[in-house]
Amino acid sequence: MSSRIRLTTLIILFVAFSCSETPNTPEVVLENYITSINNCDCDRALEFSTDEMHGAVQNIIEKGCVPNEEDILSITCEESNDTAVCNLRVRRETEPFGKPFGKYTYNYTYSLLKKDGQWKVWVQWKSLNLPEEFFTDLSDSTDIISSEKSFEEFYDQFISDSIFQMSRIKFPLIGTYTDYGGNTEWTKEKWPLMTWDYREEIKTTDDSVSIIQTDSSFYFGTFCRDCGFSFWMEFEKLSGKWQLTSRQENNF
Numbered sequence: 001m002s003s004r005i006r007l008t009t010l011i012i013l014f015v016a017f018s019c020s021e022t023p024n025t026p027e028v029v030l031e032n033y034i035t036s037i038n039n040c041d042c043d044r045a046l047e048f049s050t051d052e053m054h055g056a057v058q059n060i061i062e063k064g065c066v067p068n069e070e071d072i073l074s075i076t077c078e079e080s081n082d083t084a085v086c087n088l089r090v091r092r093e094t095e096p097f098g099k100p101f102g103k104y105t106y107n108y109t110y111s112l113l114k115k116d117g118q119w120k121v122w123v124q125w126k127s128l129n130l131p132e133e134f135f136t137d138l139s140d141s142t143d144i145i146s147s148e149k150s151f152e153e154f155y156d157q158f159i160s161d162s163i164f165q166m167s168r169i170k171f172p173l174i175g176t177y178t179d180y181g182g183n184t185e186w187t188k189e190k191w192p193l194m195t196w197d198y199r200e201e202i203k204t205t206d207d208s209v210s211i212i213q214t215d216s217s218f219y220f221g222t223f224c225r226d227c228g229f230s231f232w233m234e235f236e237k238l239s240g241k242w243q244l245t246s247r248q249e250n251n252f
Contacts, residue, residue, distance in 0.1 A: 026077040026084040026112045029119040040065035050120040082114040154242040159195050174246035228252025
């Protein structure tokens with residue numbers, strides 16, 4: 001009789017353990033990590049992350065975690081041996097970079113690593129932030145901004161025609177060039193021409209990248225995770241014409 005009781009108990013424990021075990025897939029692990037961060041459960045987030053990501057979680061703890069309400073719209077992952085690249089799409093109500101308050105869609109790319117048979121969040125290497133109404137599936141496209149052709153045409157001329165560029169800058173410009181020597185204001189007399197193409201930048205950079213576009217504004221920012229460099233610029237359509245209204249460069 002006692003043998004049957006012990007056997008029954010073992011079966012119940014096994015079934016209970018099997019039902020409670022979390023599936024070990026990149027999609028589930030990333031969802032658990034994001035949910036833990038949003039709920040300020042950083043200890044749990046550490047369980048789903050590698051040592052390389054622990055620094056990012058600790059940074060959240062040190063700054064004082066604030067609960068973040070957002071909807072996870074989709075997680076798609078591609079596995080290759082012991083690594084996986086996952087695209088995460090979320091929606092949250094926010095007021096990013098001084099834009100009107102509303103619902104915005106954010107797109108992030110994470111790398112995950114399988115260690116000792118367990119998937120762990122390894123690194124968040126790029127983010128493209130687009131207003132929900134302008135969201136475009138970027139997975140098969142190198143043309144990041146396809147919703148506002150007039151801006152692309154303007155930007156092509158802006159970076160290739162110095163006279164045109166100077167005519168489309170709204171001085172005094174918001175922002176400075178900042179380094180250990182202090183802040184330097186942007187002026188017409190000492191203006192460093194902007195000739196690089198942000199569309200090429202996002203194809204090759206491993207830094208965090210943010211892009212926000214509306215009918216009348218365009219924001220681009222890039223932030224180096226392992227150094228002191230950051231840059232952002234904003235264009236606004238004023239009286240029907242695109243103009244550069246802010247430029248900030250930090251180099252430490």
